[in-house]
Amino acid sequence: GRRGAGRKPVWIRLWRRGKSGRRGGLRKRLETEARASAPSAMAERPEDLNLPNAVITRIIKEALPDGVNISKEARSAISRAASVFVLYATSCANNFAMKGKRKTLNASDVLSAMEEMEFQRFVTPLKEALEAYRREQKGKKEASEQKKKDKDKKTDAEEQDKSRDEDNEEDEERLEEEEQNEEEEVD
Amino acid sequence: MADAVAGRDKCGEPRLVSLPLSRIRVIMKSSPEVSSINQEALVLTAKATELFVQHLAACSYRRGSGRERKALTYADLSKTAEEAETFQFLADILPKKILASKYLKMLKEKRVEDEEENDSGDGNDGHEAES
Numbered sequence: 001g002r003r004g005a006g007r008k009p010v011w012i013r014l015w016r017r018g019k020s021g022r023r024g025g026l027r028k029r030l031e032t033e034a035r036a037s038a039p040s041a042m043a044e045r046p047e048d049l050n051l052p053n054a055v056i057t058r059i060i061k062e063a064l065p066d067g068v069n070i071s072k073e074a075r076s077a078i079s080r081a082a083s084v085f086v087l088y089a090t091s092c093a094n095n096f097a098m099k100g101k102r103k104t105l106n107a108s109d110v111l112s113a114m115e116e117m118e119f120q121r122f123v124t125p126l127k128e129a130l131e132a133y134r135r136e137q138k139g140k141k142e143a144s145e146q147k148k149k150d151k152d153k154k155t156d157a158e159e160q161d162k163s164r165d166e167d168n169e170e171d172e173e174r175l176e177e178e179e180q181n182e183e184e185e186v187d
Numbered sequence: 188m189a190d191a192v193a194g195r196d197k198c199g200e201p202r203l204v205s206l207p208l209s210r211i212r213v214i215m216k217s218s219p220e221v222s223s224i225n226q227e228a229l230v231l232t233a234k235a236t237e238l239f240v241q242h243l244a245a246c247s248y249r250r251g252s253g254r255e256r257k258a259l260t261y262a263d264l265s266k267t268a269e270e271a272e273t274f275q276f277l278a279d280i281l282p283k284k285i286l287a288s289k290y291l292k293m294l295k296e297k298r299v300e301d302e303e304e305n306d307s308g309d310g311n312d313g314h315e316a317e318s
Contacts (some may be wrong), residue, residue: 009285009286009287009288010286010287010288011284011285011286012285012286012290013283013284014283015281017210049213049214049217050210051206051207051211051236052206052207052210054203055207056240058205059205059206059237059240059241059244060240060241060244060259062241063240063241063242063244063248063283064244064245064246064248064259067255067257068248068256068257068259069259070244070258070259071258071260071261073257073260073261074247074259074260074261074263074264077261077265077280077281078240078243078244078264081239081240081243081264081268081277081280081281081283082239082240083214084276084280085218085235085236085239085275086214086215086232086236087212087214087215089232089235089236089277090214090215090218090221090232091220092217093228093232094198094218094220094221096211098272102225103223104222104225104228105215105221105224105225105228106221106225107225107228107230107231108228109228109229110228110231110232111231114235118272118273119235119238119239119242119273121219121238121242122235122238122239122242123236125234126231126234126235126238127190128232129203129204129231129234130227130231132201132203133227133230134227136203138318141226150313152309166220167307178250179192
């Protein structure tokens with residue numbers, strides 16, 4: 001075509017016809033799923049399926065040498081890729097849960113999914129993270145139980161003492177929130 | 188928020204996971220076959236996603252065009268999705284880009300090719316059959 005002075009070249013994306021089969025059909029399935037879930041879910045704007053830019057950028061920078069820039073387009077593409085990864089991993093993990101006749105996805109399902117997706121390199125760091133998380137949870141639980149014991153001792157020993165233990169309340173609220181999260185219900 | 192970006196919690200300890208769990212859960216739940224997600228599974232998925240982002244960025248940078256080694260570009264990512272086996276599942280969402288004028292030219296050429304083959308009478312497309 002003719003390019004007049006000052007006319008910018010137009011770039012378009014060349015969409016490949018996906019290979020059929022599990023991987024090729026993923027994008028179609030993602031689109032179908034997004035449409036299907038739209039009426040029922042609470043907040044189904046496209047932004048909600050995205051991950052926060054600031055956090056994504058930081059994670060990318062950690063993986064690259066100092067001073068390397070990331071174009072806005074690249075960052076946005078990686079963010080999209082991350083969302084697709086979550087969906088792919090969830091779908092894979094869900095298959096393992098169903099195989100085990102369970103309705104709740106658990107940690108081992110996610111680990112199995114990583115192997116299935118050929119991301120074995122993630123398995124060891126994930127197992128370490130899981131151990132650390134379990135220790136953290138145990139620590140929180142013990143701290144909260146200890147505080148409760150101390151609180152009970154206090155009220156036994158003293159008379160009506162209206163002490164407000166704000167930290168304690170915060171911990172309990174957080175614990176409750178997490179417990180609620182574990183008991184996910186079918187929408 | 189600043190803490191979330193810096194990757195540290197209130198006490199200055201490095202966080203286990205930086206991505207927001209609530210957002211990860213929203214994405215996971217958008218998959219209709221999934222009913223419940225255990226908290227550990229949620230944390231591991233978030234962590235895995237972080238590892239994935241780093242892996243994708245690092246691989247794309249290494250594999251990059253070589254022209255601009257001070258930047259990671261969309262083209263680097265697209266190339267990686269196309270060429271690397273583990274990232275094939277991203278190929279559809281990270282397509283290559285070409286100039287619109289080139290694409291229109293390609294379309295025209297293909298049309299001419301198809302017409303010529305039909306004239307020859309054997310009716311075969313000559314291109315890969317789509318399964």
